[in-house]
Amino acid sequence: MKETKQEIKFEEAISRLEEIVRRLESGxxxxxDAxxxxxxxxxxxxxxxxxxxxxxxxxxxxxxxDGSQAPFNPANGGMRDE
Known part of the structure; x- marks a missing residue:
């Protein structure tokens, strides 16, 4: 099954990208394939x-x-009230 762009985690994407760079740089x-x-x-x-x-x-x-921290609001997932 092929992963969609939204399903892949950042760390996995970075790891795969680093591997691609290594392979391309090897020449x-x-x-x-390149x-x-x-x-x-x-x-x-x-x-x-x-x-x-x-x-x-x-x-x-x-x-x-502005760098000020908002109080934690669990009602909206911890996001700032605006």
């Missing part, structure tokens, strides 16, 4: 970027843009 990959690896690497890079942006948004929501 021992046939051109067709192109496929590059495409997969770009997809994984986009997944990682999206997950980092999402995490940043959550932190800004929790901490606030």
């Amino acid at each position: 021992d990959v046939p051109l067709e 192109i496929s690896l590059y495409k997969k690497g770009m997809e994984l890079s986009a997944v990682c970027h999206g997950k980092l942006q999402s995490a940043e948004k959550q932190l800004v929501t929790l901490i606030g843009e």
Whole structure:
């Protein structure tokens, strides 16, 4: 079963991306395989970027843009009341 972009965890995506980079940097990959690896690497890079942006948004929501921390509110999943 193929994983969707939303199902893969950040750490797994980074690990796979690092492996692709290692393989491409080795120079021992046939051109067709290198192109496929590059495409997969770009997809994984986009997944990682999206997950980092999402995490940043959550932190800004929790901490606030001005750096002040909001009290924990379990009624809305711990998010800041606005």
